Amino acid sequence: MENFIKDPSPQDALKLIESLYAERDLCLSIPYTPDAILFSGVIMKYFKGDFFISFTENCETKLIQRGKDRWISHRGAEVYIGNSSFSSTLPLSKDDLTSILAGVYSSVMLERRRLTEWELGVVEMAKDFGVSLEKNLKIPSYNELPLFLSLMLSIDPYLQGLTGSRENSISLVKEIGLDETTKLGELDESHLNTLLYRIMMLVTKLNPKATRDDVISDKVFYMGYDLTEVAMAVSFFLDNVGSKALIQLALTPSVLEILVEKTRERLAKGFTVGQVYQKGKFYVVETSLPSPMLLSIVAQQVEGKPVKPVVIKLGNEYYSSKYFLESAEEGLIRVDIKD
Amino acid sequence: MFKTKLRALKRLSLTQKQKVLVLDDSGQIDLGFCQISLYKGSENEVPLWLAKELERLGKAKVNRPSLEDLGRLLFQEKQNVNIPASILKLDKDFYLLSKFLERELKGSNSLEDLEKLKRYYSVMKELSTIRLRKIIQLALLNINEQNLISRMSREEYLVYQTVSEIIKNYYGEIVGNSS
Amino acid sequence: MIDELLSKELETDALQEIPINSFSNDLEVLKKLRLRYNDELHKREVKIYEELAESLFEVRLGKYLEDGKGGGSFDSFVFELLEKIKELYISLLTGNLVSNNERVMCKVTKKVIVDGRTLDKGDIAFLPIRLVVPLWIAEYIIPCKLVDN
Numbered sequence: 001m002e003n004f005i006k007d008p009s010p011q012d013a014l015k016l017i018e019s020l021y022a023e024r025d026l027c028l029s030i031p032y033t034p035d036a037i038l039f040s041g042v043i044m045k046y047f048k049g050d051f052f053i054s055f056t057e058n059c060e061t062k063l064i065q066r067g068k069d070r071w072i073s074h075r076g077a078e079v080y081i082g083n084s085s086f087s088s089t090l091p092l093s094k095d096d097l098t099s100i101l102a103g104v105y106s107s108v109m110l111e112r113r114r115l116t117e118w119e120l121g122v123v124e125m126a127k128d129f130g131v132s133l134e135k136n137l138k139i140p141s142y143n144e145l146p147l148f149l150s151l152m153l154s155i156d157p158y159l160q161g162l163t164g165s166r167e168n169s170i171s172l173v174k175e176i177g178l179d180e181t182t183k184l185g186e187l188d189e190s191h192l193n194t195l196l197y198r199i200m201m202l203v204t205k206l207n208p209k210a211t212r213d214d215v216i217s218d219k220v221f222y223m224g225y226d227l228t229e230v231a232m233a234v235s236f237f238l239d240n241v242g243s244k245a246l247i248q249l250a251l252t253p254s255v256l257e258i259l260v261e262k263t264r265e266r267l268a269k270g271f272t273v274g275q276v277y278q279k280g281k282f283y284v285v286e287t288s289l290p291s292p293m294l295l296s297i298v299a300q301q302v303e304g305k306p307v308k309p310v311v312i313k314l315g316n317e318y319y320s321s322k323y324f325l326e327s328a329e330e331g332l333i334r335v336d337i338k339d
Numbered sequence: 340m341f342k343t344k345l346r347a348l349k350r351l352s353l354t355q356k357q358k359v360l361v362l363d364d365s366g367q368i369d370l371g372f373c374q375i376s377l378y379k380g381s382e383n384e385v386p387l388w389l390a391k392e393l394e395r396l397g398k399a400k401v402n403r404p405s406l407e408d409l410g411r412l413l414f415q416e417k418q419n420v421n422i423p424a425s426i427l428k429l430d431k432d433f434y435l436l437s438k439f440l441e442r443e444l445k446g447s448n449s450l451e452d453l454e455k456l457k458r459y460y461s462v463m464k465e466l467s468t469i470r471l472r473k474i475i476q477l478a479l480l481n482i483n484e485q486n487l488i489s490r491m492s493r494e495e496y497l498v499y500q501t502v503s504e505i506i507k508n509y510y511g512e513i514v515g516n517s518s
Numbered sequence: 519m520i521d522e523l524l525s526k527e528l529e530t531d532a533l534q535e536i537p538i539n540s541f542s543n544d545l546e547v548l549k550k551l552r553l554r555y556n557d558e559l560h561k562r563e564v565k566i567y568e569e570l571a572e573s574l575f576e577v578r579l580g581k582y583l584e585d586g587k588g589g590g591s592f593d594s595f596v597f598e599l600l601e602k603i604k605e606l607y608i609s610l611l612t613g614n615l616v617s618n619n620e621r622v623m624c625k626v627t628k629k630v631i632v633d634g635r636t637l638d639k640g641d642i643a644f645l646p647i648r649l650v651v652p653l654w655i656a657e658y659i660i661p662c663k664l665v666d667n
Contacts, residue, residue, distance in 0.1 A: 027635050044644055045618055050633055051644040058636050243642065244662040247623055248616045328640030340580040347524060347573035353566055354521045370563060371547040372519075388566050392559065497528075504531075 008082025010118045013072050013089035016079055017043070020061065025050035027059035030086075032322045033110070034234045036063045037243050038103035039086040041250025042096050053243075055322075068111055084116045092122065097129050098230075098253035101220065105227040106234050110293060112156060112300055115218055123220055131222045137199075138217050141226040141264075142184035147195075148173040150184065153267050155232065155294055157215050158301045159202045164271040164289065172198060206301050225260065233263035235293040239321045242330030274313075276302040279337055282320075283307040290314060290332055292321040311335050341501050348493045352435050353388040358402040365398050387435070394439065403439040406455055406462070413466045420469055423476040428490040437463065470495060478502035519544055520567060524574045533581050538592035603651050606661060610647065614664050622647050624659040 020026055026047060030036035032055050040063075044051045052059065064071040068083045081089055087103025090096065104119055115123065123133055136142070138157055139150040148169040151162050162169050170180055176194050178187070187195065196212065203210045220227040237245040237259050249255050267289070274286030276299050283303065285295040289312075296310035309324030318335040327333050365377035368389075375385055377399065385393070393399035404412075412427060419425035430436065444456040470491075477487060478499050491499060520541055526534055548567060551560055579596070582588055588597025609615045616623035621644040626637045630653075637643060643659055653659045 025633050027633075027637075044621075047618075047644075048620060050646075051621060052632070052635060052637060053642040054635075054637060055640055056638050058638065058641075244616050244623060244664065247642075248664060251616065251618055322640075328638070330640075340577070340584065343573075343576045343580050344528060347528060347577050350566070350569045350573050351521055351524055351528075354570065368559070371551040372544075386566075388562065389559075392562065 006080050008080055008084065008116075008118070010079070010081040010084045010089050012079045013081055014091060016072055016074050016077060017089065017091070019077075020074060021047065023049065025052075026061060027052040027054060028061050028063065029054045029057050029059040030063040031055075031065045032243075033065070034106035034231070034238050034246060035085045035087050035103040036065070037238070037246045038099050038106070038234070038250055039063065039090060041247040042087070042090055042099050042103075044247070045096070045251055068113065082116060082118070083113065084118045088116075088119045088122050092125055092129075094129055095253070096250070097126060097131070097222065098256055099250040101126070101131070101222055101227055102230050102234050102249065102256070105220065105231040109156065109228060109231040110235065110297065112297065112306075115220075120218070123218075126222070129222075131220060134219050134221075135216060136219045137184065137196075138215055138219070138228065139184070140229040140232065143221065143226060144224065145183070146180055147178065147182050147184050147187075148180055149268060152270075153229070153232070153264070155297045156301065157199065157203050158206065158273070158298045159199065160205060160273075162202065163298070164267075164273055166268070166270045207304060225256070229260055229264070230256065232267075232294060233259040236263045236266070236291045238323065239291045239293050240331060273298055279311075282309055282311040282318075282335070282337060284311050284313055284318065284337070286313045288314065290319070292319060292332070293323050296324070311337065341497070344497055344501075345494065348497060349435075352432050352493060353391075354386050355432060356384040357387050357390050357432070357436070359383055359385055359390050359393065359399040360402070361393075361399050363398040365393070387432070394442075401436065401439045403436040404433070406440065406459060409437070409440075409459065409462045409466065413462050413469075416466055416469050420472075423473040423480070423482070424487060426470060426473045426477075426487065426490050429470075429492050429495075431493050433492045434467070434494060471498065474499045475502055478506065481506070520570045520574065524570055524577070527574060527577050531581070532585070533578055533587065533589040533591070535589065536591040536593070599651065599655055602654055606647070606651060606654075609661065609663060616662050616664055617647075618644070621645055622650050623662045624650060624653070625662055626658065627660050628658050630658040 020043060026043075026049065028040050028043070030040055030053060037053075040053050061074045062072070063086050064073060070081045070084065070086060072079050072081060072086065072089065085104045085107035087100045087107070090100050092100065100122075104115075104122070108115060108119075123131055127133070139154040141153070142150045145153070148166075151159060151172065152164065152166055152169040154163055162172060173180065173182065176191055176198070178191060196215070199215055200210070200212065203215060207214070233256075234246060234249070245259065249259065271289035272287060273289075273295070276283065276285050278284070283299050285299050287295050289295060292310050292312050295312050296307065299307050299310050309320055311318045311320045311324075318337045319332040320335050321333060322330050325333060325335070359382070361377045361379055361381050361383060364379050368375045368377065370386070370389070375383065375389070377383060377393070385399075390399065390401045394401050412429070416427055441456070441459055444452045444459060474491060474495050475498070479502070481503070483503070488496060488499070523534075523536060523541065548564065551564055555561075578593065582597055582600065588594060588601065606615075624643045624645055626639055626641040626643055628639060630637050632643060645653065645659070650659070650661050654661065
């Protein structure tokens with residue numbers, strides 16, 4: 001059904017989505033990803049009838065994801081949307097922009113990709129609602145946070161030694177000749193170059209082929225939020241609380257403030273990232289941060305390729321996420337790995 | 340809960356057996372739990388709900404207090420209006436049974452019975468009011484002697500219980516100890 | 519006999535224990551009355567017992583409301599149902615449900631067919647609130663609490 005390499009046509013998804021609202025009740029089969037769950041939440045928000053989300057293939061309406069390719073299908077009609085996120089096909093509205101952008105960006109972040117042409121188009125349109133786009137360092141929330149904290153929270157690029165370490169991030173910042181309160185925007189050209197140089201040193205240690213393009217990208221901001229941090233918060237909450245947090249976000253977008261705040265709080269406390277290695281079919285990341293999805297981004301950079309499934313080792317125990325494993329349960333899932 | 344319990348009491352009363360004078364042959368009635376034979380002139384005990392039906396159909400007459408009985412009761416009850424422990428003993432179903440008299444007087448066309456009906460209402464009102472006051476006093480004073488309680492009708496006992504409970508809970512909340 | 523049960527229930531403050539076999543003899547008599555007779559008199563008789571049963575229900579329910587305690591008797595299912603309804607009611611009023619004003623988010627706990635569709639354990643159902651309690655009691659779903667206790 002889906003293996004014809006057609007040209008992606010996400011613009012056709014809108015008609016399909018509109019036809020969903022004509023149904024008396026609706027069942028959506030989706031992959032367990034923040035993007036798909038947020039998409040479902042936005043649909044559900046306006047749907048007047050019984051609504052179901054299935055993580056198995058039971059329903060007649062499907063969000064299909066194979067690798068980085070995506071399709072939306074309903075009653076036999078199928079739209080191939082290419083690598084664009086599901087959320088990017090939703091009709092833009094002020095009320096749902098937060099959820100849509102969160103969905104788009106969580107896909108971008110977890111898959112370590114750039115915004116597709118279509119998604120860039122969506123961001124362009126969203127500028128009317130106050131969204132802004134700029135090319136800058138991939139570190140999160142540099143507009144709001146002091147530089148050291150931004151570096152500390154940087155999952156992508158993973159800055160070995162700095163990510164998760166308050167001490168080391170402050171050290172680096174001071175070494176460059178700045179202080180704890182300096183923000184990225186306050187740096188002059190010379191300091192910026194030094195910073196970039198230090199960042200590239202860390203990044204090329206993991207990936208000798210890395211260039212500046214790997215640490216600089218399109219940064220999207222909305223209502224003061226850096227979408228990178230939003231994507232991190234959404235993933236962290238999916239790992240720890242489950243889909244209900246994301247559905248609630250879709251229903252009441254003002255909840256985003258709390259999701260970002262709590263995630264930032266946890267990450268800013270500091271966390272360790274240890275060894276990354278393969279054990280059987282699992283990729284293990286030793287860490288003190290309880291988020292397999294966030295650590296999978298680190299693992300991808302360490303291994304130099306997409307890796308699945310990812311398991312984190314917290315203390316002596318292994319945990320993963322429904323994002324990686326088939327499971328009826330949500331939240332952190334205990335995994336038994338024989339040593 | 341008072342209304343609920345009162346309704347429950349009323350329903351319970353309907354299953355209690357009461358004395359009836361059979362006015363007409365009705366033969367055997369199978370009630371599942373028991374069999375009732377009704378032959379003219381006999382005195383039987385039948386469940387109150389059945390007694391009501393039979394009286395309505397003119398086939399039996401339920402034993403009930405007469406107007407004179409009521410007058411006498413009122414006179415005695417009035418003797419010690421302010422002494423709660425002086426409350427007279429009444430049948431548990433006294434008020435329910437008295438209603439049969441009311442029904443009989445209401446159903447009649449005679450002027451004499453109309454007068455009697457007026458008297459019935461006035462006596463019942465006074466009697467029930469005096470008794471109610473005594474019962475509430477007993478509850479307020481936390482007197483719960485079995486011998487006094489057994490003198491109350493079903494409904495009166497419910498009032499007594501309810502008032503006692505209210506007081507107990509009230510002191511429990513306010514003072515912390517039941518008085 | 520049910521009248522004895524009601525009588526006792528009215529005498530005590532606490533819910534009395536009523537094992538299910540304590541009225542099974544009565545049941546047989548009543549079944550036969552229902553099947554055998556169709557006249558007004560016997561219909562009235564059956565109604566009397568139905569009303570006694572109704573009063574027993576009401577009085578026991580009243581005690582539950584006063585004291586918040588159910589019991590292990592033949593009617594424990596009533597109190598279990600009420601507990602769940604109460605829990606849902608409280609969650610609804612205090613922002614602990616995930617819902618869009620029409621439907622409440624629930625987790626499927628047992629494979630079930632709803633509206634002709636098969637849902638597996640772990641799937642999500644958004645249902646009108648009046649369906650949540652019965653499906654919850656039947657252990658097919660559990661309403662999602664925004665924050666678990």
